[in-house]
Amino acid sequence: MIRVGIADDQEMIRLGLRAILSAQPDMEVAAEAADGLSAARLAAHGGLDVLLMDIRMPGIDGxxxxxxxxRDLPGSALRIIILTTYGHDENVLNGLKAGANGFLGKGVGPDELADSIREVAAGGGALSAAAAHVLIGHVGESRDVVADPALVRLFDELTTREREVVQAAVNGLDNAQIARDFYLSPLTVKTHANRAMTKVGARDRAQLVSLAFRAGFRPGD
Incomplete structure (x- = not known):
């Protein structure tokens, strides 16, 4: 059972998320917080697998x-997904740099949200298409456009299907969209993505996209 915490200052949002997640057979909402300080305390108490974190909250932000x-729990296995309406570039970059394992907009559908929580809980990452494009743009601006030969060699070890899945992730597609494009099941797509992450040493989907860009992958290829 995946124990999920919800940190959002809007009660209606928390109620909606609780209803969605409580309907999942493998999830339970174990705790809620209405501000950033309370969210940090939830993490300190332990017992959560995934924490959904809003950006704009009273006190300290997400x-x-x-x-x-x-900083305070360096060995914690807690996984954190930012879930917000504020998908500005600086929020995406700052959230991922702070240690978030995923970034989703509140417009995400119930099935995609549940699948993203499962993916993150299993050690992967979850990025909305908009967040992926922001990350790619940041990497492109901050690094030399010449591909890193060592990373190129790592990505050359991927199978054809794994490379296709990586390219689709670079294009900003989520697993459900990739599955539709390649006529695969979402589980098969996740398997290919996880194998690619293992082979190139990426800790999650965000880092996989970043490393792929540095290996020469580009949106639209």
Whole structure:
């Protein structure tokens, strides 16, 4: 059972998320917080597998709460997904740098949300298409455009299907969209993505996209 915490200052949002997640056979909402400080305390108490974190909250915001969690609990296995309406570039970058394992918009559907939680709980990452494009743009601006030969060699070890899945992730597609495009099941797509992450040493989907860009992958290829 995946134990999920919800940190959001809007009660209606928390109620909606609780209803969605409580309907999943493998999830339970174990705790809730209405501000950033309370969210950090939830993490400190332990017992959660995944924490859904809003950005804009009273006290400290979600990004600062994540920074404190990662600083104060360096060995924690807690996985954190930012779930927000504020998908601005700086929020994406700051959230991922602070230690978030995923970034999703609140417009995400119930099935995609549940699948993202499962993926993150299993050690993967979850990025909305918009967040993936922001990450790619940041890497492109901050690094030389010449591909890193060592990373190129690592990605050359991927199978054809694994490379196709990586390219689709670079294009900003989620697992469900990749599955539809390649006529595969979402589970098969996840398997290919996880194998690719293992082979190139990526800790999650965000880092996989970043490493792929540095290996020469580009959106639209």
């Amino acid at each position: 990004v600062e709460a994540i920074r404190r969690i990662r």
